[in-house]
Amino acid sequence: MSDAQEAGGKKVTICFGFQDLETEAWVAAHKAIVEKLQSKGVKVLERNGNQDANKQLEQIRDAIAQGVDGFLIIPQDGQSALTIIGEANQAGVPIGIYNRPPADKSKPALVVVADNEKIAEDAVEYMAKEAKKLNRKMTPLILVGDLGDQNAIGRKNGFMKVINRNPKLFEKPIEVPTKWDAATTLANLEAAIQANPKVDFVFTSSDFLYPQIKAVLEPRGKWKPIGDPGHVILGGLDGDSRAWLWMKDGFVDATGVQDMIVEADMLIDALLKAIAKGDKTPEQWIGDPGFALTQENKDEMAKKMWGYLVLPEDKR
Amino acid sequence: MKALEQNRGLCLRVIDTLVRSDAFILVLTLGLFGILCVFYPGTGSVRNVTNLLSNAWPLLALVIGQMFVLIVGGIDLSQTAVMAFTSVVGGMIMTTRLDPALFAANSLWGTVLTEQGGPLSGSAWAAPAAIAAMLAGGGVIGLANGMAVTKGKMPPFMVTLIAMFFFGGLAIYATRSENIGNLPAGFVALGTGGACRITLERGTVVLLPYSLFVAAPLAMVAQVFLTRTIWGRWFYAVGINRQASQVSGVPTDKVTIAAYMLSGICAAVGSVLYTARLGNARPTLGEGMLLDIIAAAVIGGISLFGGRGKVSGALFGVLFFVLLSNALNQMNLSYYTVNIVKGAAIAVAAMLDGWRQRKT
Numbered sequence: 185m186s187d188a189q190e191a192g193g194k195k196v197t198i199c200f201g202f203q204d205l206e207t208e209a210w211v212a213a214h215k216a217i218v219e220k221l222q223s224k225g226v227k228v229l230e231r232n233g234n235q236d237a238n239k240q241l242e243q244i245r246d247a248i249a250q251g252v253d254g255f256l257i258i259p260q261d262g263q264s265a266l267t268i269i270g271e272a273n274q275a276g277v278p279i280g281i282y283n284r285p286p287a288d289k290s291k292p293a294l295v296v297v298a299d300n301e302k303i304a305e306d307a308v309e310y311m312a313k314e315a316k317k318l319n320r321k322m323t324p325l326i327l328v329g330d331l332g333d334q335n336a337i338g339r340k341n342g343f344m345k346v347i348n349r350n351p352k353l354f355e356k357p358i359e360v361p362t363k364w365d366a367a368t369t370l371a372n373l374e375a376a377i378q379a380n381p382k383v384d385f386v387f388t389s390s391d392f393l394y395p396q397i398k399a400v401l402e403p404r405g406k407w408k409p410i411g412d413p414g415h416v417i418l419g420g421l422d423g424d425s426r427a428w429l430w431m432k433d434g435f436v437d438a439t440g441v442q443d444m445i446v447e448a449d450m451l452i453d454a455l456l457k458a459i460a461k462g463d464k465t466p467e468q469w470i471g472d473p474g475f476a477l478t479q480e481n482k483d484e485m486a487k488k489m490w491g492y493l494v495l496p497e498d499k500r
Numbered sequence: 501m502k503a504l505e506q507n508r509g510l511c512l513r514v515i516d517t518l519v520r521s522d523a524f525i526l527v528l529t530l531g532l533f534g535i536l537c538v539f540y541p542g543t544g545s546v547r548n549v550t551n552l553l554s555n556a557w558p559l560l561a562l563v564i565g566q567m568f569v570l571i572v573g574g575i576d577l578s579q580t581a582v583m584a585f586t587s588v589v590g591g592m593i594m595t596t597r598l599d600p601a602l603f604a605a606n607s608l609w610g611t612v613l614t615e616q617g618g619p620l621s622g623s624a625w626a627a628p629a630a631i632a633a634m635l636a637g638g639g640v641i642g643l644a645n646g647m648a649v650t651k652g653k654m655p656p657f658m659v660t661l662i663a664m665f666f667f668g669g670l671a672i673y674a675t676r677s678e679n680i681g682n683l684p685a686g687f688v689a690l691g692t693g694g695a696c697r698i699t700l701e702r703g704t705v706v707l708l709p710y711s712l713f714v715a716a717p718l719a720m721v722a723q724v725f726l727t728r729t730i731w732g733r734w735f736y737a738v739g740i741n742r743q744a745s746q747v748s749g750v751p752t753d754k755v756t757i758a759a760y761m762l763s764g765i766c767a768a769v770g771s772v773l774y775t776a777r778l779g780n781a782r783p784t785l786g787e788g789m790l791l792d793i794i795a796a797a798v799i800g801g802i803s804l805f806g807g808r809g810k811v812s813g814a815l816f817g818v819l820f821f822v823l824l825s826n827a828l829n830q831m832n833l834s835y836y837t838v839n840i841v842k843g844a845a846i847a848v849a850a851m852l853d854g855w856r857q858r859k860t
Contacts, residue, residue: 229832236788238774242555246829248702249548263679263780270779275703287681330677337601363677 196459199247201231201240201268202258203284206364207392208424209444210258212490213283216448217256224456237264244268248275254459255279256451262287262334269293276464280455283447285334285469292467294458296451298442298474300335304342304421306476307440308387311419312346314437314479315353315385322417324385325358325376327369327393336364339389339421339440358383362393370396377404384416391422391439391491394430409434410479423477424491428500431482438478441489447472519855525800525816528852529823536823540830546698548826550705555822557715558691558773562786562793563800563814564722565766568759570797571726573739573806574656576760578645578663579793582767583774583786584671586637590630590772591680591781593618594687602678617682627687634768641667642764646757664790671783680781690714691776711773718769723811735759739806795846796821821846 198221205211221228229247233240237260244255248271255272257279259265265286272279273291280294315322326343329336340359347354360376362369377383377400384406386397401407401416408414411434420427423441430436450470458466477485486492492500518527536543562579569576592608596617603609612619620626641663648659694706726732734755737745746752775781800817802809824845828838 231829232838234788237778237782238785239788241778242551242825243829245551245554246548246826249545249551250542250830251702261679263681263782264778266681267779277702361677363672 195225195227196253196456197227197229197251198254198256198455199229199231199244199250199252200256201233201243201247203233203240203260204235205232206235207390207422208426208491208494209390209392209422209442212424212494213258213444213448216445217282217452220448220452221256224452226456233260235260237261237267240264241267241271244271248272248277252277254455256282256455258282259284259286261330265293266291273465278455278458278464278466280451282451283335283442283444287334289469292465294451294454294466294468294470296447296454296470296472297335298447298472300338300421300440300442300474301342301345303440303442303474303476304339304387304389305345306342307419307421307438307478308343308346310438310476310478310480311385311387311417312350312353315417321355322353322385323355323358323380323382324387325360325380325383327360327362327373327386327388327390327397329362329389330364333364336389343387343389354385362389364390366393366396369393370399373397373400377401386416386418388420391420391424391427394418394420394426394436398435407435410437422491423474423489425495426491428477428486428489428492428495431477431479434479438476440474440476441485441491442474443472443488444490445493519852522801522810522812523816524852525813525820529816529820532820532823532827536827536830540827543826543830546707547700547702547705550707550709552819552822552826554706554709554711555825556818557709557711558770558777559789559792559796559822560715560815560818561718561766561773562770562789563796563802563818564719564811565763565770566793566797567722567800567802567809567811567814568735568762568766569656570802570804571735571739571806571809572756572759573742574649574756574759575660575794575804576642576645576763576767577657577660577790578641578667579763579767579770580786580790581664581666581668581671582638582641582764583771583789584783585641585667586634586768586771587775587781587785588671588675588680588783589637590634590775591618591683592674593620593633594626594630594684595680595682595781596621596626596684597682598680603676606674606676606678608674627684630687631772634772635765638764638766638768638771639761640764642761642767643757645764646760649760650753650756668787675783677783679783681779683775683779683781688776688779691773691778711777714769714773718766719811719815726811731755731758736807739803739808741807792821795850798850799846 200217205214218228231243257268259268265281269279269291282296285295285297324347328340347357358376358380360372398407406416418436419438421440427436427439477489542548566576598613598617600615603613620629645659645663648654649656690710694709696707697704734750737750738752738755742752774785796817799820800813802813
């Protein structure tokens with residue numbers, strides 16, 4: 185019996201519900217998940233929640249009525265993940281939560297999540313090391329994600345750990361809310377840089393916001409490569425292709441990498457095993473340790489970065 | 501030959517009668533349901549039908565509210581912001597626990613909000629007080645909209661657009677974009693519980709959700725209001741011809757303000773139901789729902805030009821809309837095509853409805 189067959193030999197059907205495909209990371213995750221499921225012979229029902237928690241909940245309920253064997257969900261946020269897990273538990277359908285964990289562990293689910301705090305901490309630690317070489321006090325700024333998302337909280341915590349460890353190196357950090365939205369980020373970052381023109385150390389909680397950073401820094405003459413006296417020390421987290429290209433070009437100092445592809449593999453394997461065993465409420469938190477890609481280790485580690493791998497070879 | 505012409509004439513008369521009927525959209529809905537049952541047998545299952553109906557009741561409350569404003573010749577774009585704002589207000593009042601990591605930066609932290617929750621945390625009155633505050637909040641925003649339209653002589657589109665941005669932004673500011681969880685179990689049951697719970701192969705479902713017991717009386721009151729009271733007749737009169745109504749002694753400003761207040765209150769009712777259903781108050785609640793509300797209203801024969809619309813039309817429009825969404829899920833279309841098909845189906849339904857209106 186293959187992974188993708190239930191005990192009765194019937195072809196397994198999995199509902200893959202995602203909250204949107206706004207960023208390269210989610211597009212890469214979507215591709216990895218659908219391809220992996222299909223390669224296992226699974227029938228995939230795709231549902232796009234369009235960033236609407238209620239719509240996603242209705243889609244989950246409809247899928248239960250359709251008799252799906254399992255759920256693989258990228259939820260809108262940690263709170264809505266809990267509601268959705270509750271629905272799946274109540275119907276006895278095993279559920280896997282991808283990359284964006286539920287707000288707490290009160291309801292059983294398979295969850296795969298990167299160690300956001302540690303990855304962010306490692307990336308920012310490298311940035312701090314570079315900052316120390318400048319022998320001046322830095323003005324740090326963080327683009328904070330939607331704090332209803334545990335990933336955003338972890339990334340902010342990792343950043344703050346490094347800042348707090350180095351009180352002589354850093355001024356009080358400036359926090360810019362983004363809500364994981366490019367337009368919101370651009371508006372808020374413009375205002376923050378206008379009010380704090382001395383900012384020279386920027387960490388974005390997601391790589392997909394690098395273009396907004398460039399759009400704000402460049403007109404002010406602050407978009408300079410590493411080595412230039414006007415260079416703003418820059419880092420982020422996700423590991424997308426733009427982050428890699430701007431690391432290669434010397435604008436980005438470090439970026440945390442979560443492995444979207446391996447995370448998909450680990451979660452799908454666990455979910456299919458649970459379905460094959462007839463386990464209706466499997467519970468397991470699977471960690472993705474990730475790593476920080478820096479200017480120091482990029483030649484060696486880039487090959488493990490998903491954003492590097494999705495690029496055509498001639499563009500890498 | 502004559503018999504053929506007679507049959508053709510009979511067919512045309514049947515179609516004409518059907519198209520003129522108020523139940524035209526209901527017939528379309530039942531037809532679609534029947535077709536789906538043939539090709540997707542799961543459509544008619546108990547679980548799917550209960551899903552469909554439980555999706556319909558909260559939306560119906562919103563569409564009834566929009567209907568009041570459309571009838572008087574206005575439009576209320578702020579309904580979704582009312583939902584978000586009142587959701588946050590209610591959540592803040594009744595939440596039983598807040599995470600300092602998420603809320604400590606909030607300007608209300610330490611005064612209104614604490615680690616132990618909102619001001620009425622743990623009180624038996626928490627949920628009723630929160631619901632009352634939500635309804636009052638909706639009414640006040642509606643009052644402000646109505647005043648701006650009538651006394652400020654501002655276009656309804658612009659007034660409610662401003663309200664949408666303002667109160668939507670205020671909801672996000674008040675919570676710093678955080679959802680408020682840990683709502684009282686009794687309140688959450690309003691969105692998740694109900695009467696007549698039955699056990700199926702996969703868990704249980706409720707046949708009569710509590711949201712039905714909220715939306716159905718609301719629909720009945722709206723029906724009586726519009727068809728049995730002088731105010732109801734004034735609503736239609738203002739929508740058909742405002743100046744003529746004014747000359748005839750209809751208090752047009754009061755009618756318009758009342759319409760916006762009713763829309764705000766209905767939006768707050770929707771907010772109560774959706775907040776309870778999701779189990780947390782959300783500053784982005786309903787963010788993508790505005791077009792759903794207006795589409796369901798238009799499909800239900802409620803005119804964007806004012807003076808026309810019925811509660812039954814709102815109900816049929818909502819049923820058609822939720823069935824369409826359900827059908828697209830059943831068809832397992834790629835997410836690339838779902839919105840295209842949905843838009844096309846709505847356009848066809850609206851065109852058919854426009855044709856029907858011209859015929860009548």
